[in-house]
Amino acid sequence: xxxxxxxxxxxxxxxxxxxxxxxxxxxxxxxxxxxxxxxxxxxxxxxxxxxxxxxxxxxxxxxxxxxxxxxxxxxxxxxxxxxxxxxxxxxxxxxxxxxxxxxxxxxxxxxxxxxxxxxxxxxxxxxxxxx
Amino acid sequence: xxxxxxxxxxxxxxxxxxxxxxxxxxxxxxxxxxxxxxxxxxxxxxxxxxxxxxxxxxxxxxxxxxxxxxxxxxxxxxxxxxxxxxxxxxxxxxxxxxxxxxxxxxxxxxxxxxxxxxxxxxxxxxxxxxx
DNA sequence: CAGAATCCATAAGGATACTG
DNA sequence: CAGTATCCTTATGGATTCTG
Numbered sequence: 181x182x183x184x185x186x187x188x189x190x191x192x193x194x195x196x197x198x199x200x201x202x203x204x205x206x207x208x209x210x211x212x213x214x215x216x217x218x219x220x221x222x223x224x225x226x227x228x229x230x231x232x233x234x235x236x237x238x239x240x241x242x243x244x245x246x247x248x249x250x251x252x253x254x255x256x257x258x259x260x261x262x263x264x265x266x267x268x269x270x271x272x273x274x275x276x277x278x279x280x281x282x283x284x285x286x287x288x289x290x291x292x293x294x295x296x297x298x299x300x301x302x303x304x305x306x307x308x309x310x311x
Numbered sequence: 312x313x314x315x316x317x318x319x320x321x322x323x324x325x326x327x328x329x330x331x332x333x334x335x336x337x338x339x340x341x342x343x344x345x346x347x348x349x350x351x352x353x354x355x356x357x358x359x360x361x362x363x364x365x366x367x368x369x370x371x372x373x374x375x376x377x378x379x380x381x382x383x384x385x386x387x388x389x390x391x392x393x394x395x396x397x398x399x400x401x402x403x404x405x406x407x408x409x410x411x412x413x414x415x416x417x418x419x420x421x422x423x424x425x426x427x428x429x430x431x432x433x434x435x436x437x438x439x440x441x442x
Numbered sequence: 443c444a445g446a447a448t449c450c451a452t453a454a455g456g457a458t459a460c461t462g
Numbered sequence: 463c464a465g466t467a468t469c470c471t472t473a474t475g476g477a478t479t480c481t482g
Contacts, residue, residue, distance in 0.1 A: 196355035196367075202423030203347055203416075209426065211342065212454090216334055224327035226320065230464050236327075241456055246465060267462090267463050280422065285334075287418040291411065292333030295340065344474085361444050372476055377445060398443050399482090 209255050210281065214240055214248045219257060219278060220285065227261075227273035257281075340386050341412065345371055345379045350388060350409060351416065358392075358404035388412075 210216055214237065221236045222228060228236065234245050249272060252258040257278040263269040341347055345368065352367045353359060359367065365376050380403060383389040388409040394400040 190355055190357050193356075196352060198424075199351050199355065199416075199420050200348055200369075202420045202427065203351060204423070205427050206419045206423035207344065207347070211344075213338065213342075216338070217331055220330050220334060221327060224322045224330065225324075238331075239456095242465065243457090243467090244455060247455095270464060280425065284415075284418040284422050285330075287415040288337045289330050289333045291415050292335070292337035293329075294411065296333065296336050373445065374447090374477090375475060378475095401444060 206284070210284070212248075214244065215252060215257075216281075216285065216288070218245075218248055218252065219274065219281065222258070222272065222274045223278075223285075227271045229269065229271055233272060337415070340382075341415070343379075345375065346383060346388075347412075347416065347419070349376075349379055349383065350405065350412065353389070353403065353405045354409075354416075358402045360400065360402055364403060 210219075217237050217240075218233065221233065225236060230242075230245070230249075233249075234240060234242060237245065240248075249258060249260070253260055256275055259273050259275050261271045261273060263271070341350075348368050348371075349364065352364065356367060361373075361376070361380075364380075365371060365373060368376065371379075380389060380391070384391055387406055390404050390406050392402045392404060394402070
């Protein structure tokens with residue numbers, strides 16, 4: 181048995197550190213404003229070409245999209261398929277590994293939906309008390 | 312029945328837009344480098360005072376911690392408790408609303424853990440082929 | 443102790459133009 | 463079409479100092 185000190189109600193510091201580094205890794209590879217959005221679009225709409233993607237992910241610039249796709253490819257979420265011809269056609273598609281994100285995406289999606297409706301009802305209440 | 316066009320395999324654009332805005336909201340309030348880390352520490356270690364928190368969330372500066380705590384409070388995740396005295400003591404604790412994040416935290420935690428071990432084994436394989 | 447204030451460095455990101 | 467290059471603005475965040 182290890183020496184048992186304080187903090188019974190809470191997890192050990194080791195567990196906390198483990199969670200922190202797991203979250204750290206997750207944020208590192210799928211964090212930021214765009215990566216999950218790109219993945220969602222590719223999931224819902226299927227493989228897409230560069231300009232289509234840029235249209236579908238509203239607000240993203242070509243420069244940023246290009247950078248994000250490169251990182252997503254490096255991290256194994258996206259595959260870049262090149263079809264020769266004139267002009268060359270490039271398609272981006274999700275890899276099987278990107279499926280490992282489905283739990284994360286689902287959780288974020290339902291939390292975001294819940295949160296938004298909470299905010300909306302708070303604003304309603306505020307408007308009510310303003311009258 | 313609405314007019315049925317293309318894209319049978321994939322969700323409608325409306326669904327996609329809904330998911331995008333849900334994710335957008337989520338990223339907006341819990342995104343960034345620090346918010347989830349602070350929440351995790353408060354979950355695992357219980358309520359904490361400012362300087363304790365700064366120690367536990369490694370790498371964060373006082374300025375950034377202060378800003379993040381303010382936003383977390385505004386968004387209803389954290390409560391700031393002030394105990395008068397000399398010196399004044401301030402404690403930060405999670406609200407009940409922060410519990411709504413548990414699914415998100417769990418998903419991110421297990422994905423991050425899985426991803427890290429995947430990376431580790433890839434590095435092992437690479438080291439192997441280098442010999 | 444719990445921060446706010448200030449200053450500064452770096453990163454992220456938008457706009458526009460350009461190219462094979 | 464699929465980006466890249468360049469320039470510029472804004473956001474993020476670290477270090478340090480200061481204060482009630």
